[in-house]
Structures are given as structure tokens and as C-alpha cells.
Amino acid sequence: MNKIRFYKSIHVKIVIIYVLLILIAMQVIGVYFTGKLEEQLVNNYFETLDERANLLAYYTEEEMKRDEETEERPLSRRINELILELFDNDNRSNTNVQVIDKNNTVISVSNPSQRMNIGQRTTNPRVKRALLGNPLDPEVLVNPNTGHRTRVMAKPIPINSPEIIGAIYIEASMEEIYSQMRQINQILLTGTVMALAITAILGILLARTITRPIVDMRRQALVMGKGDFSRSVKVYGDDEIGQLARAFNDLTNKLQDANATTEGEKRKLSSVLTHMTDGVIATDKQGKIILMNKRAEAMLEQKQEHVLGAELTKILNLDKFMKLEDLYKFTDPILLDFDYDEEELILEAHFSVIEKENGAQNGLIAVLHDVTEQERIEEERRDFVANVSHELRTPLTSMKSYLEALADGAIEDPEVAPRFIQVTQTETERMIRLVNDLLQLSKMDSKDYHMNFSAINLPQFVDQVVERFEMSTKNDSISFKHKTPNKDIFVYGDRDKLTQLLDNIVSNAVKYSPEGGFITCSLKEEKERVIVSIKDEGVGIPKENIPHVFDRFYRVDKARSRNLGGTGLGLAIAKEIVLAHGGSIWVSSDWGKGTMISFSLPYVEAVTES
Numbered sequence: 001m002n003k004i005r006f007y008k009s010i011h012v013k014i015v016i017i018y019v020l021l022i023l024i025a026m027q028v029i030g031v032y033f034t035g036k037l038e039e040q041l042v043n044n045y046f047e048t049l050d051e052r053a054n055l056l057a058y059y060t061e062e063e064m065k066r067d068e069e070t071e072e073r074p075l076s077r078r079i080n081e082l083i084l085e086l087f088d089n090d091n092r093s094n095t096n097v098q099v100i101d102k103n104n105t106v107i108s109v110s111n112p113s114q115r116m117n118i119g120q121r122t123t124n125p126r127v128k129r130a131l132l133g134n135p136l137d138p139e140v141l142v143n144p145n146t147g148h149r150t151r152v153m154a155k156p157i158p159i160n161s162p163e164i165i166g167a168i169y170i171e172a173s174m175e176e177i178y179s180q181m182r183q184i185n186q187i188l189l190t191g192t193v194m195a196l197a198i199t200a201i202l203g204i205l206l207a208r209t210i211t212r213p214i215v216d217m218r219r220q221a222l223v224m225g226k227g228d229f230s231r232s233v234k235v236y237g238d239d240e241i242g243q244l245a246r247a248f249n250d251l252t253n254k255l256q257d258a259n260a261t262t263e264g265e266k267r268k269l270s271s272v273l274t275h276m277t278d279g280v281i282a283t284d285k286q287g288k289i290i291l292m293n294k295r296a297e298a299m300l301e302q303k304q305e306h307v308l309g310a311e312l313t314k315i316l317n318l319d320k321f322m323k324l325e326d327l328y329k330f331t332d333p334i335l336l337d338f339d340y341d342e343e344e345l346i347l348e349a350h351f352s353v354i355e356k357e358n359g360a361q362n363g364l365i366a367v368l369h370d371v372t373e374q375e376r377i378e379e380e381r382r383d384f385v386a387n388v389s390h391e392l393r394t395p396l397t398s399m400k401s402y403l404e405a406l407a408d409g410a411i412e413d414p415e416v417a418p419r420f421i422q423v424t425q426t427e428t429e430r431m432i433r434l435v436n437d438l439l440q441l442s443k444m445d446s447k448d449y450h451m452n453f454s455a456i457n458l459p460q461f462v463d464q465v466v467e468r469f470e471m472s473t474k475n476d477s478i479s480f481k482h483k484t485p486n487k488d489i490f491v492y493g494d495r496d497k498l499t500q501l502l503d504n505i506v507s508n509a510v511k512y513s514p515e516g517g518f519i520t521c522s523l524k525e526e527k528e529r530v531i532v533s534i535k536d537e538g539v540g541i542p543k544e545n546i547p548h549v550f551d552r553f554y555r556v557d558k559a560r561s562r563n564l565g566g567t568g569l570g571l572a573i574a575k576e577i578v579l580a581h582g583g584s585i586w587v588s589s590d591w592g593k594g595t596m597i598s599f600s601l602p603y604v605e606a607v608t609e610s
């Protein structure tokens, strides 16, 4: 948050407002007060002056009317004494009083410096008008050089009588009043400055009481913004700001609770998303990725931070087939096929729309479910059904045609009939073998398949099985080599199943061996396991076919296998048996040179045959 500029702060504003208010108040009071005071002083002065002028006129008239002969002192002296009495000594320099007789002759002056005017005729028009009984109103004259104001007046003697015997003329300086006013103004100004200074200090203190809680709240709001709700604002009083601080603290507590709840929910959601076995991707309204859980990261081999903001359709490789709007409408799941380093991953994607409270579309949630295994099993199931149908149809078709031929009369032919019957018998036997093999596999696939384990002396056991084959293949000129050690090596196993395992492997070696070929049976002891290998010098298996020979119905050469009576299930059964014994089976072969099928079984020490 920005720092508040000094001159914009409430603190300064309050101080300025206070000072301005006081300034205006003082100005208004000052102007009114000084105006009124000045008016009062001037009026008083004028009244006093008028009274004195009237008194002077009255007493001068009295003196003038007195008989000169009987008076000891001359008139001018008596009038002078009157002037001195009425206009006291202090003001004599400021007030210039003249008494003039009816002949315009100055008979007395108050100011000693104007004594030379005594006995002179005055030319003052104001005096003349007074002597004529038509006096001018008193007037205030301003000296243009000094700016000093003087009140000028002339009065006839007597004041209200048509028989005028003289006049008085007064020039009274008003400077004393104005000097007083200046002093008062000075006092007022000093008072104003002091009031302003005190107001400014009070304003600062007052503003601080208002702004301190606000500053506290601002600071608190800033730390709250960073997620810290631990502190609270100090409540300074019970006024509006105090109540605001209290409300702010309440709000902080509620926010803290709400935040804790949200955090908790967030953690729960995040934990749910993290531990989900399905991938989850969330997008905004524009289909840009805003969230991706760990499972989705693993499925798509992408890190969340790298795909944030990327388009969902692009990340799911859907951009070539559909647009974002299609996904909003899509209700059925979509199968996505990914190939990573030859490993196939099939994902089933379900899309659902995130809606706002008002129902508007606000994004998408894609839930990705790994269906690779499911799809593989489904495909295997389809292949299996197809294979079984095919395997059964081939002998049935052949039998049908032979039986038809027999029915059509071939049965009458003593040469053909036995051959045809022989073929149908062979095919029936192959079908029985196939069905038996299928039953066997189906049993092994079922969960409650159990075996009869017992300790078996393996070299002896292998030799017995191989000897049985030796006997039955005597005429085929196939030779067997026994490389089994002449000692007891025990394994735990199901005797019947292990017999079938060896039968399947050895019968293959016999089937695919040429005439005069050698079949070698060897047995090797390792630290924790025993390895049995059956090696032939037959047709061999091409390299690319080797990984598939243990798959159900897989045959390298279908025609040859079928002719040799194979069902394509022999090695698949062998693998299941070995796995059920906790061992493993593998093949090594050179195309055209021979094949070696080996299997291992866990080795059991110090057991006796049961």
C-alpha cells in the first residue's frame, strides 16, 4: 500500500482546519471589535469636543458681555484661562483653539506657538460662516503628507442666537485615538498569533487522538493482508473511533476464523486431490489450466507449473478433433491414447462443468481414469473369444466336411471310409485337448485355484518324465541327453502340475525337432533356485516372436503347429504353472538352430521326499 503523503494526511488536515477556523474567528472578531471600538472612541471624542466647544462658547459669551471697565484682567487673558481650563494642558499641543470676535479678529489662542495671530484678522472661511450665523458641520481633515486626521469645527457665540458676538474655532488632532487603535490592533494581533500557536498544538494533539487508532487499523489491515490475524487494534476510548476499532477487531477475529476454515478446506481438498487415484485437471472459463493434481501430472508426464495457463484441449491432444465448446457439451467419457516410450497409456476422461451460483459456466473439471489395464484385459478377452471360436471352428468345419462326405456315400468305400473316420477322430481329440487346456487355464485363472504341494526330488522327477518321452519316441530316432546331477535336489511343488509343465515343454521340443535331433535335459543348482532347461536342435523361434511364445494361442507358424496337433496353449499353461510355484520361465532360441526353454523353481534345502 502507498504511503500517505504528509500534506494529505488527516493529521495535517485537522491541524490546518483548526488553525484556519481560529484565524477566521479571530479575524472576524478583530475586525468587528476594532471597528466598533474605533467608532466608539471617535464618537466619544467628538461628543467631548462638542461639549467643551459649547461650554467655551457659553463662558466666552459671558466674559464678552461683562463690562470691560470693571474687569481687572483683559478679555483675552480671561478667555485664555477658560481655554486652559476646558482643554487641559496635555492636549494643548494636539488641540488648537482660537476665539474670534465679531470683527474677525483673533482674541485668544490655546497654542502658544500661534500667539502671533492674536489681534490679526482671520481669513478662515469656516470662522466667517460661523460669524455669519451659518456654521459648517464639523469635518475631519486628513493631512496628505503625514496622514494625520484632525477634526475641524467653528461655532458661533452664542450658539443658538442671531446676535452673534464672536466665534470659536477648534482644530483637534485625532492621532491619539488612532495611536490607541494601533496599540489595540497590535495586542489583538499578538493574541491571534498566540491563539493560533495554541490551536496548532491542540490541533496536533487532537488529531493524534483521532488518527492514532486509524493508523493502527491501517497497519493491522496491512498485516492482515499478508495473512497475519494474530494482532488486534488497541481501543483508546468509547467514541465512534473506539467503536470502529472494536468492530475492526471483531472483523479480524471473524476473518481469522473464516481464513482458518478456508485453509482447512483447502488442505483437505489438496490432500484429497493428491491422494486420488484419478487425475484431476481444472480449467478457467477459457479452458486454461488452473490446477492439476499429482496423479494427472504422472499420467500426462507434465509438471503443474509448466502447464498452468495452457489450453486443456492441447494438453490432452484433443485440439485436432474438438474445440473447448464441445467439451462443455460433452457428457460421455472420451478415451485418450498416449504412447510414452513404447508404453501405452489409455485414459478415460470425464468432463464436468464448473458453474457459478447464477448458473453461468465458469470452467471445466477433467477427471482422468487410467483404463490401460482394463482395456488390455478387454482386448485380451476379445482376442481370446475370437481365438477360441477360431480354434473350435477349424476342426468342426473339417469334421463337418468329412462327415458329409461319409454321409454322401464315402462310408460305403472301404478304402476311404476308415481314413475319413480317422480324421474326424483326430479332430475330435484335438478339440478335446483344446477344451481341456482351456479348462485348465480357466481353473488356474480362478482365485480359489489350489495345488497339492509336496517335496519333490527334482533330478529324479525330470528324468522320469523324460524317460517316458524316450520310450514313446523310440521310433522317431530322436535322442535324449540327461544332464541332471546325480544327487537329491528338492523343491516344493504339485506333482501333477509339474508333470504337465515338463510334458508341455518336452512335447514341444519333440514336435519341433527334426529326425535324428538331440534333446538335452539339464538341471542346474543356483543359490536360491533350481533351473531346468530342455534344449532341442529344431526349427528355433525367430527373435521377434520370442517375447510372445507364452501368450495364449500364440504360434510362430500357425499351420505347422496345427498340423503337429498343437493348441497354442501349451506354453501359456506352462507359464501359469511355473508362476504358481513362485518360479519363472524363459526361452532362448536361434532361428533354424534350436530352442532352449528354461524354468526355475525355488530351491528347498534339507527336505526328504514325501
Ligand code: ADP
Pocket (backbone or CB within 6 Å): 504, 508, 509, 510, 512, 536, 538, 539, 540, 541, 549, 554, 555, 556, 557, 561, 562, 565, 566, 567, 568, 569, 570, 571, 572, 595
Ligand atoms: P503349440 O501347441 O502350438 O505348440 P505352445 O504354447 O506349446 O503351442 O507353443 C507356442 C508356440 O511356440 C508354438 O506354436 C511354436 O511356434 C513355438 N514353440 C514352442 N516350443 C518350441 C520349440 N521347442 N521349438 C520351436 N518352436 C517352439
